[in-house]
Amino acid sequence: MSTEIRPFKIDIVQAELDDLNERLDLIRWPQQLPGEGWSRGVPTASLRELAGYWRNEYDWRRHEARLNEFPQFMTEIDGQDIHFLHIRSADPAALPLILTHGWPNSFVEFAELIDRLTDPRNGQTFHVVVPSVPGFGFSAPPRGTGWTATRVARIWAELMGRLGYERYGTQGGDFGAYVAPEVAKVAPDHVVGVYVIAGLGFPTEKDLPEMTEEEQAAFALLMEQDWVNGVDHHALLRTAPQTFAYGWNDSPLAALAWMTQKFHEFNASGRPLEQAIDRDLFLTNVSLYWFTGTFGTSAWPYYDSSGFGWPEGQTVAPTGVYSGPPGIRRFAERHNTIIHWPTDNPAGHHFIAMDQPDHFAADIRTFFAKLR
Template structure:
């Protein structure tokens, strides 16, 4: 376990500038907006800002203000943040991100959890927070072998927490792939988990929902809505789950291609009233994309879809016995109802939020932090 600092070589930034300057823009039909994919007018505006105004070195310094480490875990170099809690007996909390993001998803959330007394909370609710980059994401190593699905990711994170960092028990939170990986942690390493907290029911369960007995009217209505979303919005899953390498050639080579692919998801999945910058700053959008660009991890990140789709066991019915809390944000991707979640989890907490979307830790860190404090409070005595 060694201290880690981000320091992107200057030639990589010069190369980025050259590529941005020589972008070949496609045509579009009149009044396309976001209907056909990423809006060209907005993408041009954002790419221009990226080329002429965005300051990576300033953003790099902000990232490096967090204590970072890299350790060999399960044969891979794993990058992670570890921030000590400011309070009596802080509870260790693993935060797991999803796609298309990295450890960056959690940065606004971290200070609210590690130092709650400085942010309107109580010192006794402090957490020591651990935020890894998943294998193949951000500054973690890229796996060179097959099989890094959600379960294997969970095994890696368990080794980080239990062996590298020495936590006998801890709590965990995740969203998107982070929900699937946290579920796998609870299924296969239940003895290490005091409780888990999720922002969504892992999507693998919806794929076999038609076969479940006694679906309620609420569940049936949700499944209809979810299937409609799959037909209209889930093309990226099919590509990334079947031919990820074909996609990676273009996205790894073109910064604007990468930007367009990722930004469309931040627009579609967030609570923004049709304007992405109602929710995200340009600098935050670009820093998230920059992490993919400078590490060349877009290809390795999307392979998680392929690996998980090809492990049929991950779609089998299961039930997590570990106490589970949910924070459901209204503009997330077709949020499942509680009765569906209860089929797979020991649901002890269910909070429906007034606002926010898929990227809850970035969009509504205050709401999410308050819910994490509230739910995990009952498990502190066991720590």
């Protein structure tokens, strides 16, 4: 197996951009179905406006150049080509930190966070490593079934060792909240702390008898949220990802509608999506999926699962979270050594690094400062 680390640069050929624009020009729009707001899915008027912006105003080349400001590399691990960003702090003593993105996101999730973690003017800094999960973006898709968060974690541990890091932290949200604790389990002598956005200690029906009335009321409210009751992507991607991938790979409108649906449902900020996440940042993520053809290949965490379960965590290294609620700390402490459980961090979108990068970066520093 080669251990070579190769420089990488994003360079989408112009023919791909031209093809996208031609497809956007030839959209066959459906009628708006009866119903208020989002009751039938993404409203036609909203998507028309967004698709028009993508076609006529969004500038991929500008954002491609912005992403290429981050040093990027490829290396082969476990038979997979793994794409990653590696941004070193000016402080040689900075703690290495590996960030794991979620679904349906990509390394773009951290585009606004990286400078805030590496710039010494912001306080404690980190050497930041941002790999693309296999099947997402520029990382090769898994060649078979049976992949798990643990297998990804082993790749991450090998990557950090290959970069020369003996002591490092891990962070993750969404799917990353499953991977980040697993890195500590597979590399217990190297991981100093695990930081996740949320998800630990989330109650289930079987926990109800142990919950206070206030906790039960909060649980009932949780179960009413859009991100719990929206389109069941877990079931959809577990059952027939190939079927839906035809539409997502062939039609930019289908791809845009799907991404808009999920980012809307994942929006717990109380603000419209375009206010929670910069429109260009959102479209950069959509464009990355489109150009790399990874709508289907990124579904493997779902079709390789048997059902949904909240992340459990680990006890190998100390754990911190960005937001404890709606998790319950005593439930999280069944499987984690919790040392950081804030309840007052600013709420926001499920992908908080895109919505609240300043607060998120500050809280990451707060957690890892406790481990010095």
